[in-house]
Amino acid sequence: MIGASKIKQYSNVLEKPLSKGKQEVSLSAFAFLFSELVQYNQTQVDNIAELERRLEDAGYAVGARCLELLCHREKCVMFMPFWLSQGNRRETRLLGILSFVHSTVWKVLFGKVADSLEKGTEHEDEYMISEKELLVNRFISIPKDMGTFNCGAFVAGIVRGVLDSAGFPAVVTAHFVPMEGQQRPRTTILIKFAEEVLRREARLG
Amino acid sequence: MAPAGPRSGDAIFASVERVNAELFTLTYGAIVRQLLTDLEEVDEVNKQLDQMGYNIGIRLVDEFLAKSNVSRCVDFKETAEVSAKVGFKMFLGVGASVTNWDAEGTCCSIVLEDNPLVDFVELPDTCQGLYYCNVLSGVIRGALEMVSVCPPMPLSPSLFIVFLGLLTSLPCLFDVYICSLELPF
Numbered sequence: 001m002i003g004a005s006k007i008k009q010y011s012n013v014l015e016k017p018l019s020k021g022k023q024e025v026s027l028s029a030f031a032f033l034f035s036e037l038v039q040y041n042q043t044q045v046d047n048i049a050e051l052e053r054r055l056e057d058a059g060y061a062v063g064a065r066c067l068e069l070l071c072h073r074e075k076c077v078m079f080m081p082f083w084l085s086q087g088n089r090r091e092t093r094l095l096g097i098l099s100f101v102h103s104t105v106w107k108v109l110f111g112k113v114a115d116s117l118e119k120g121t122e123h124e125d126e127y128m129i130s131e132k133e134l135l136v137n138r139f140i141s142i143p144k145d146m147g148t149f150n151c152g153a154f155v156a157g158i159v160r161g162v163l164d165s166a167g168f169p170a171v172v173t174a175h176f177v178p179m180e181g182q183q184r185p186r187t188t189i190l191i192k193f194a195e196e197v198l199r200r201e202a203r204l205g
Numbered sequence: 206m207a208p209a210g211p212r213s214g215d216a217i218f219a220s221v222e223r224v225n226a227e228l229f230t231l232t233y234g235a236i237v238r239q240l241l242t243d244l245e246e247v248d249e250v251n252k253q254l255d256q257m258g259y260n261i262g263i264r265l266v267d268e269f270l271a272k273s274n275v276s277r278c279v280d281f282k283e284t285a286e287v288s289a290k291v292g293f294k295m296f297l298g299v300g301a302s303v304t305n306w307d308a309e310g311t312c313c314s315i316v317l318e319d320n321p322l323v324d325f326v327e328l329p330d331t332c333q334g335l336y337y338c339n340v341l342s343g344v345i346r347g348a349l350e351m352v353s354v355c356p357p358m359p360l361s362p363s364l365f366i367v368f369l370g371l372l373t374s375l376p377c378l379f380d381v382y383i384c385s386l387e388l389p390f
Contacts, residue, residue, distance in 0.1 A: 013326065023225075025224060025296065025321055026218065026298065027224050027226075030228065033229065033233060033261070033340075037236050038261075054239070061234070108225060137216040166223070
């Protein structure tokens with residue numbers, strides 16, 4: 001009968017206990033969903049830049065929520081003494097938030113830490129997170145006429161969402177970097193921090 | 206060599222590559238949000254979600270058939286059972302159950318106890334009438350159409366209204382009403 005349910009219905013989603021985050025779905029389910037996201041956005045735009053921007057916006061929403069989720073989850077480490085728990089501490093330093101993105105966020109979302117985190121050589125405000133093959137690009141091949149389009153813009157959006165919500169505004173883009181001896185190019189997420197972040201970092205010493 | 210028998214949903218799920226369900230959940234949320242911003246009308250969004258699900262379903266069924274090794278189902282009851290037990294399990298990692306059979310055996314409900322799509326989601330008042338999980342209806346419709354079970358009308362997520370409308374937060378319970386009126390069996 002309709003309404004006969006064994007599950008306790010919470011009136012408010014915020015009252016529902018936070019899950020451990022160990023649930024999984026198959027990679028193909030995610031890949032299908034992501035391909036529909038890209039295909040839908042392709043119908044809504046006229047050019048590549050607009051498509052990348054829309055994917056980034058979608059990723060931004062994911063990133064902002066991801067940060068909140070991870071922070072809440074770390075706080076819920078009930079039985080650890082305060083000084084041992086990672087939670088209750090907000091990242092305020094540049095390297096801190098970068099390593100949070102590179103390790104924790106990547107591990108939670110993609111199952112592994114990012115391949116590398118580098119500081120840009122040309123500019124002070126640039127950092128790069130590199131990945132041999134982004135999860136979202138696994139089953140995607142870009143036709144030649146789409147030029148430098150990279151579906152990793154979605155991941156760039158996620159990173160921007162995390163950084164922005166953590167108080168580190170930045171411009172984040174995804175680029176393909178061809179590698180010697182490898183068929184598929186590497187993907188680099190380029191993070192360019194805003195002026196205010198660098199000034200604050202300098203002030204903090 | 207004897208052909209391999211059909212594999213259980215759990216076994217297949219354990220053998221495929223998996224990703225964190227939260228990435229999946231949040232990506233789906235981003236899609237629905239984008240649709241709501243672009244289309245504004247809740248009915249349009251429902252249609253678009255169904256269409257997206259349909260596009261997924263027509264390709265997903267190939268993977269399903271390849272990985273699960275099921276033999277041809279003899280009747281609709283078996284089709285529903287296999288979709289619920291094997292199909293949902295191998296893609297979403299959660300089993301579903303089939304209930305609410307009608308007298309002729311052409312209509313049923315597939316119930317998901319634990320739907321990864323609706324984690325953390327709460328529908329605001331402006332979105333009443335939104336079938337948040339409509340993509341799942343589309344997937345089933347697409348998949349069934351590809352294997353020649355042709356619903357003459359789009360799958361009716363009418364029971365969504367009952368469950369989703371009653372609750373401002375999305376339930377762990379998800380209902381799909383499959384009305385398959387033309388059975389080639």
